[in-house]
Amino acid sequence: MSDQLMVKVDNVSMQFSLPSEKVNSLKEYMIKAIKRQMHYEEFWALNNVSFEVRAGEAVGLIGLNGSGKSTMLKIVAGVMKPTKGSVQVFGSMAPLIELGAGFDFDLTARENVFLNGAILGHSRADMEQYYDDIVSFSELDRFMDSEVKNFSSGMISRLAFAIATIGQPQILIVDEVLSVGDFRFQQKCEERIRKMLDGGTTLLFVSHSIEQVKMLCDKVVWLEHGNMRAFGDAAVYCDEYANQ
Amino acid sequence: MLKRYIENFKKFRPLLTELVERDIKIKYRKSVLGVLWTLLNPLLMMVILAIVFSNLFKFDIENYPVYILSGQVIYNFFNESTTSAMSSIINNASLLKKVYIPKYMFVISRILSSIINMLASHCALLIVMIVMGCEMHWTMILFPIPAALLIVFCLGIGLILATLTVKFRDIMHLYGVFTTGLMYLTPVIYAMSLLPGWLSKIVMINPVTNYLMMYRDVMLNGCCFTLSGFFLGLAESAAALIIGLVLFAKKQDTFILNI
Incomplete structure (x- = not known):
């Protein structure tokens, strides 16, 4: 079981074409197209990156x-x-890519739990099952029926984190979200992620805090200008990265 | 491949319910009459149009308020569903940039919300017909047929508009003018018999005219729509849907780069 392939990234390249000027209307487009002034700058955000996660x-x-x-x-x-x-x-x-991305600020926290759950692909019945857990983890019992637009950014992050980490996903993708809330809540989030890892969840983790990466990860993918500089043991490359 | 699509759709089907529910909740939150407005709105509009046009232009149409209202049921649905579907992708840009969601979900959810409004105005029409003592025909039960054809047609147009709008925002501004113009090329407030021959030909080219005539046939005239009208409607909605799906499927991976 332990060497089962979970994510396979095979020679991935990503190109963005950056028009020198952004063309947003038909008129501009026509004029530019006729004058042959559509300049695109090619920009490769990723170049032949391959790695596997088991x-x-x-x-x-x-x-x-x-x-x-x-x-x-x-x-x-x-x-x-x-x-x-x-x-x-x-x-x-x-995916915990950007917390609270799916919130509708005019809806109450309770309604947002179900909306956000559906965005992540969970049915209403699933969400009802996890509802109490979400409320207690985010510590928002008293505020579940208020509109999210009145929430502080910390409250929003807490609620979003609680929704995104329900159950036991097989793969967890975390992008720079552990820096939310106060330090106590950060610890709580880390604990939860650690518990998932112990339960066999696979983690893909992005953070600028090299300490956090070192603590949570076994392996790292080191990217430099879209190229893969290294892929291997976390302890070794984290030190090299920190000392460069 | 197809199986994957269906499984994916199943996984995200609850999202449709949530999105439609949200649309309705947001629209009527903090209004005293709430959802009742979906019923009241077309009624009040009908009153105004009926007063203006029966006094000002003296159209000689039997049960004119009912005639107008039936036109509004169909035309407002076309207008509302395609207009809201058009902006569905760019309005949800922040979400699409961060989470994977099948993108057509947003278009479909806008169409579904509009269907609910159409059903409300359909009920409003029934109420007015009862109040005005109109004859109720058995053909009324056939109304889902023109309605379904129109819905498929609007879904197709909505997909096309949503795709184009991602690249060219101009369409949003242009489309408002276009639908206002198109309303006058649809027999919503006037009868076809009033038009000179050349104009009626143009009005007949408009696909919405055909759906509206089918709807009026079963609701007001107590007769079944013509078979040729049915097949024309079927062909037009199928064509719109196919073009919409192909265009949307082809372009959807580039949305993220333009929103």
Whole structure:
């Protein structure tokens, strides 16, 4: 079981074409097309990146800003399709890419639990089962019937984290979200992730805190300007990354 | 391949319910009469149009308020569903950039919300017909047929508009003008018999005219729609749906780069 393939990233390249000027209207487009002024700058956010993640592993993505970490995670999560190469994911996935992305601020917290659950692909019955757990984890019992627009950013993050981490997903994707809330809640989040890892969940993790990566991950993918610089043992490469 | 699509749809089907519920909740939150407005709105509009047009232009149409209201049921659905489907992708940009959701879900949810409004105005029509003592025909039970054809047609158009709008925002501004124009090319407030020959030909080209005539046939005239009308409607809705699906499927992976 332990060497079962969970995520296979095969020669993934992602190209963005950056028009030198953004063309947003038909008129501009026509004028530019006629004048042949459509300049595109090619920009490769990722270049031939390949790695594999096996069941139970915790893999961190490290690299400087703009090295393609988030793009990589979004491709794994299915938000974007790679220009070249392929990504295969075997198993259920819980993405924690940006907390609270699916909230409707005019709805109450209770209504948002079900809306957000549905966005993540859970049925209403599932969500009813997890509802109490979500409320107690986010510590928002008194506020479940108030509209989310009145919430503080900490409350929103807490609620979003609680919804996104229900159950026992096979693959958990975490992008820079552990820096939410106060330190006590951060600890609570880390604890929860750790518990999932112990239960056999596979983790893909992005953080700028190299300490966190070292603590949670067994392996790292080191990205540099969209190229893969290294893939291997976390302890070794985290030190090298920190000392460069 | 197809199996994967169906499984994916099943997984996200609860999302449709949630999205439609949200649309309705948000629309009527903090209004005293709440959902009753879906019924009241078309009624009040009908009153105004009926007063204006029966006094100003003296159209000689039997049961004119009912005639107008039936036109509104169909045309407002076309207008509302396609307009809201058009902006469904760009309005949910922040979500689509962060979470994987089948993108057509947003288009379908907008169409479904509009269907609920159409059903409400359909009920409003029935109420007015009862109040005005109109004859109730058995053909009324056939109303789901023109309604279903129109829904499929609007879904197709909605998919096309949503795809194009991602790339060219101009369409949003242009479309409002277009639907206002199209309303006058649909026999909502006037009767076909009033039109000169050349104009009636143009009005007949408009696909919505055909759906509206089918609807009026079963609701007001107590006769079944013509077979040729049915097949024309079927062909037009199938064509719209196929073009919409193909275009949307082909372009959906590039949405993320343009929203």
